[in-house]
Amino acid sequence: MYQRRCIKLLERVKVVSKLYKASGKSMFEFMSKFRDLNNEIQAQTIQTFLYIAMSEKREIPMGELGDALGLSQASVSRNISFFAKVNRHGSKGANLLGSREDPQERRRKLVHLTSRGTQFFAELESKWS
Numbered sequence: 001m002y003q004r005r006c007i008k009l010l011e012r013v014k015v016v017s018k019l020y021k022a023s024g025k026s027m028f029e030f031m032s033k034f035r036d037l038n039n040e041i042q043a044q045t046i047q048t049f050l051y052i053a054m055s056e057k058r059e060i061p062m063g064e065l066g067d068a069l070g071l072s073q074a075s076v077s078r079n080i081s082f083f084a085k086v087n088r089h090g091s092k093g094a095n096l097l098g099s100r101e102d103p104q105e106r107r108r109k110l111v112h113l114t115s116r117g118t119q120f121f122a123e124l125e126s127k128w129s
Helices: 002-037 043-054 062-069 073-083 115-128
Strands: 097-101 109-113
Touching: 002 043, 002 115, 043 062, 043 073, 043 109, 043 115, 062 073, 062 109, 073 097, 109 115
Parallel strands: none
Antiparallel strands: 097 109
């Protein structure tokens, strides 16, 4: 009886171990896509992109991003700039996100995925699933 329980427990551990290794591998591949953009990318920068990519809205105001992610306006702006066509240093950026002035309130910026950003997110989803 005890031996059967031990065998069943070991079988369960093997299954869980396989699942863990598979999810760990896909997480590694998922994060590697971001690290290909910049080896020192910060978690909040990744989080900013994912919030926009997974949103049901086509465009998101920068203020909403800050509120949702608990980031200052400066941090949101810096993170958006990382994924823009031209980054905040004037160098070529990743071109995954774009922004434009809100026509109803000119002080507000709206952020959206570019076509390249949509493609990048689709690649991420395939790594995760």
